[in-house]
Amino acid sequence: APIKDSDGGVSGAVIVFRDVTERSQLESARRRSEQLLTDFFENAAIGLHWVSPDGKVIRVNRAELRLLGYAEEEYVGRPVSDFHADPAVIEDILARLARGETLQSYEARLRCKDGSIKYVLITSNVLWEDGQFIHSRCFTRDITAQKLAQMALQEAERRKSAILNAALDAIITMDHQGKVTDFNPAAEKIFGYERGNAVNRLLENLIVPQRLRQQHREGLERLLVTGESKILGKRIEMSALHADGSEFPVELSVIRIEGSDPPSFTATLRDIREAKKLQASQARLAAIVEYSDDGIVGKTLDGIVTSWNDAAQRIFGYSAEEMIGRSITTIIPVDRHAEETMILSRLRSGERIEHFDTVRVTKGGQLLQVSITSSPIRDSSGNIIGASKIVRDVTERKRVESALREADRRKDEFLATLAHEMRNPLAPILSAAKIVESPLASAEQKQRATQMIARQVGQMALLLNDLLDISRITLGKVTLRKERVDLQALIATAVETSRPLIEANHHTLDIDLPHERLELEVDRLRISQVLANLLTNSAKYTNQGGRIELRTTLRDNELVISVKDNGIGISADKIHSIFEMFSQVDSAIDRAQGGLGIGLSLVRGIVQLHGGSVTAHSEGLGCGSEFVVRLPRSIVTSVINAP
Structure with missing residues (x-):
């Protein structure tokens, strides 16, 4: 400072020296500290930001800007709540800081500039001066990768738990010692154990029958030592043990849990009792379908064949390969296609059609009389999805x-x-x-x-005798009284019986006998009755003045006797039934001529009792008839040559 004299002039100066070395050092230290703080703030590996008492960002470091993708001018000066994805979370953070709390690893979600979310842990406290809130200091550590991995793991666990709980199959996990580590609800239901009673127990003691436990232990030991297993990754059927001691069939699949060390395993077991019953039922049904004498056909509601059994092939001649995929109308005559339209309509309405008699056609074009039963086929929801058809060939029955x-x-x-x-x-x-x-x-x-x-009375007696004879033959009560008799004598007796009718109708009778004299062992009365019946029939059904021939021929293995006439003949549709009971050539003619229509049936019965046969031949009406009796050669007991 200047020193002045009395006149006010400056006569000198006073200089005061102060040592400020320490203050200078302190200032330098302050500047270095601020520089270090700034360097730490800006270059920290984790995000840092300061928030004012009114909740605005007043400072932010590069790490946080990089994390969220903002420029500094886009971040500083804005409410910190703008960058939080959860308003309730930032409200809680600010309130707790205002109360003087220090936050340690507080989990929050921050919104990036591009709209994506970052998971962070916030550690924060407040700078206070003289009790005044200056600003908060927040450290932001990115845990997005860890959080997403954790969430994925949790989601996987939730899915696993949901699958285990919802699975219809038993899912059991076990460790390398064979102890149960998880036991899902389906396993509880199938095996009868609660999860708490199953976990930490040896699996073999729970569900493996006693006789199979040694095999189970050896398989597990082999797997642990060699890594080889007969069942790992395969589906097998085996017997399992219920908590009540009963055994039942299951389907088993075992896999090793990837990455487990020591190894652990997951076993999936399916109760196949019902499947076995269904399989057996289906096998029985398949056998019924396959070996049934009735054709069994499946078809859609549009009439397209879906199945075709062997009997259907036998009946219609088409193989399954030929019919499956084709319309059922293939076997329906054209004039009956409307039937199938009606049947399909009734099936669509759920109606069952039983014993529908109709006509169908074979591959070869033959028409068959058939009886059809059709039923709708429903799915598990009750919807009609097709039809089954049982076809029975009733041609023979008809x-x-x-x-x-x-x-x-x-x-x-x-x-x-x-x-x-x-x-x-x-x-x-x-x-x-x-x-x-x-x-x-x-x-x-x-x-x-x-x-x-x-x-x-004699005529009536003959009628009654014929009735009694045919009745006895039909019932198998006729006993032949065989005796040795000369063939000529038999024929003479038959001719004598029929002569009145032959002469009354002015017929000519020619008899041609073998040169040899034949002796037969037969029932004299019955064979005479046969020949008399044949001669009488010829006389009856030949117009007056006709010709009748009786011929006998001895062959190597048979004796043949034929009666031939030039009478009214027999129509082709009658020739095969002429020997049936009550059969007549023409009822009007028979009534006019007399007779019961049992004579030829009686003839056949007597001849068959002697081991022979009788046949009828005719070229048709108006062409005459011939009846041929064939008797076995064994009835001829002797052949005597004529002198």
Whole structure:
């Protein structure tokens, strides 16, 4: 400072020296500290930012800007809440800092400039001066990778847990010692153990039958030592043990858990009891379908064949390869296609069609009488998805039914004829009886009346004998009384019996016998009855003045006797049924000629009892007939050459 004299002039100066070395050093230290702080702030590996008391960012480092993708001017000066994804979280952070709390590793989510989210841990406290909130200091550590990995692991665990809990199969995990480490709800249900009672116990003691446990232990030991296993990664069937001690079949698959060391394993087991029952049922059904005598056909609701069993092939001639994929109308005559439209319509409505009699056509074009039962096929939801058809060839049944109806008709005709034949003699017998009783009748009249009664009674006796004979033959109650008899004598007896009718109709009878004299061992009366019936039939069904031939021929293995005429003949549709019971060539002719229609049936029965056969031949109506009796050579006991 200047020193002044009395006049006010400057006469000198006062200089004061102060040592400021320490202060200078302190300032330098302050500047170095600030530089270090700034360097630490800016170059820290983790994010740093300061927030003012009003919640705005007042400073941020490069690491945080890089983390979130912002420029400094985009970040500083904005409310810190703008960068938080969860408003409730930043509100909680600011409130706790305002209360003077220090936050340690507080988890938060920050929003990046590009909209993505970063998971961070925030460590923060407040700078206070004289009790005044200056600013908060926040360290932000990026844990996004760890968090995403953790979330993925948690999600995987949740999925695993959901799968285990929802699985219908038992899923059991075990360690390298064979101890259970997890036991899902399906395993509890299938094996009867609660999870808490199963975990940490040896699997073999829980579900492996006693007889298989040694095998189980050896397999596990081999796997641990050699890494080889007979079942690892394969599906096998085996018996399993329930908690109640019962055994049941399961399907087992075992895998090694990847990356486990020591190794651990997951076993998936499926209860296949119902599957086995279904398999057995399907096998039985398949056998029924395959070996059924009925055709069993599957088809869609559009009539396309989906299945075709062997019986269907036998019935229609088409193989499964030929029919599957084709329309069912392939086997339906064109004039019956409307039937299939009707059937499909009823099936779509859920109706079952039973015993529908119709006609179908084979691969070779043959028409078949069939009976069809069709049923709708439903899926598990009850929807109709197709149809099954059972086809039975009833051609033979229809033929038999027709034959039965024809036999019934012939029986009715026979009964009418029988009534007629039995009633006819009654009128002349009654008239003759009155003559015999009349005192006015002469002896000659009474004699003729008595003879008439005898003839009519004889006719009735013949009818009744024929009825009794055919009944006995049908019931198998005829006993042949065989004896040695000369063939010529047999023929003579038969001719004598039929001669009245032959002569009455003015027929010519030619008899051609072998040169040898034949002796037969037969029932004399029955064979005479056969020949007489054949001769009588020829006489009856040949117009007056006809010709009848009786011929006998001895062959190496048989004796042949034939009766041939030039009478009315037999139509082709009658030739095969002429020997049936009650069969007649023409009912009107038979009634006119008399007869019951049992004569030829009786002939066949007697000939068959002798081990022979009889056949009929005719070129048709108006062409005459020939009946041929063939008797075995063994009935000929001797052959005597004529002198």
